[in-house]
Amino acid sequence: MDHHVLSLVTISIFFFLTTSPQSHCQEEGTKFSRCSRPDTCGKVSNIYYPFWGQNRPSYCASTEQLKLNCEEPNQQTNFQLDSQNFTVLKIDALYETMRLVRTDIVYDDCSSDLTNTSLSSTVFKYPETVHNITVFYGCPSGFSFGERNFTCKNDRTQFGFYAEMTDGLSAEFPELEQCELRIQVPIFREFLLVSDGGIDSLKEAASRGFDVYYRAADGKRCRTCEESKGFCGSMEISKNQFACHCSDGSEDLECYGYSANHSSS
Template sequence: MEAHRLALSSLITLSFFLAILPPSYCTDYARFVNCSRPYECGRIKNVSYPFWGGNRPESCGRQGFKLECYNDEYPIIKFEELEFLILNINQAQNNMTIARLDLWSGSCPQTYLDTVLNYSFFDYAPTVLNITLFYGCPPQVNKSIPVQNRFTCLEGSDANNNAYFVNESSAKIHILEPEKCRGKIRVPISRNAIIDESAGVVHALNESLNQGFDVDYNPLHDTACNGCVRSGGNCGSKETHQFVCFCRDGERSYSCPGNNMYSLFSSHFPGLG
């Protein structure tokens, strides 16, 4: 009989708590759980705010930081028309190493697009060196380029498939009529990725492109996010892109309260917390 009264009392208390919980409790708790999951793709693991994608909803990150998984190997981030493979992310330093997807399997893209970033959130690191690739150049242009800077792109039956590259250190090379080339693109590489032609210019160029280049991203909301995490919450964004801290019992502007309704609820019903 005593056990029956205890069970009835617990049921009444539980009903009371459920009645006074805010309507958004379940939704906010789901966001707390969702944003506690790190993003993972291939060798890139444990990625959190400001990045989102995969099993992390948009509310778990920031605008401009959406990731997609490429062949279960690398995450991809998109800037305008170009997609970039993410080779490494250092969240402690707010930077990452990326490489152009269209140049990943070779230095001859189908379309000629300069490398661009979303400069509202990203910028090139000091370790970056720019090179310019020229494609479809006529013979008079090709003859003015040092042999070690030339390579060939296969374009079917088109005989005009001469190509070459120049970097910042070779910019003083006198190039005859480069505007007569079919196209050109500007591509960043790492200054440490020295193009060594001893193994062949095409191989060396591809190796340099595949090493990628470093970009820094805007540490906006880092202080707020650190405070949110220390308080037991998970960082995210509202539909207005404003920072929000997801707590077990709902959302807060910056941090989770120490003695909140969730704590009180869990103390009465530890099996449900």
């Protein structure tokens, strides 16, 4: 082999071996740095794990479902799950709850596009302060349900109504089985105590939002990571693979350098 070519090959190999570890360390250090910074959008602040979006890359989160978007110019925190759109009113990291308002539904627009509010049970759980009410559409002509009736704004000849669905209600009003559409709407339980009926009461209750617990799949591992001065995230978010991002790289559970120093002190 030509001496000049051999020299170039040797230099290339040396450059690769010396720069690759450095590049990898820089990348891992970036994960630690990026995940250590909370996001803020309008009134929602201190957005950490398990969320991502805006300035937090996906490797700072636990699952793809928990992506938050900050909408300009109102600085409004939005959350999308499948075809459902929500505004996030607040996040309480201490109790791991978030307050959501669904924004893609108009309750007196009585169309077939109306859908249940449906959240993944593996990620979310309703607290006892929240329950579902049922909104009925396309019920038999002449059927009335007192003060909780409302007229459809897209067709003034049609109406809907809402109620807390129970076995007793079904038995008392068998006509409900003939309604063309029904959807579930989560609201705070206190709503029915103050409701005086009509579409305005339903809209008011829905605009207050509802709370949900959000559950990171690796809550215990995250606490271990944080105790070792790391920041929780994931290796591959599409596979829900937990990672503890440390100043010197990402680990499966905790920052080992910190643990060693901590245990020897």
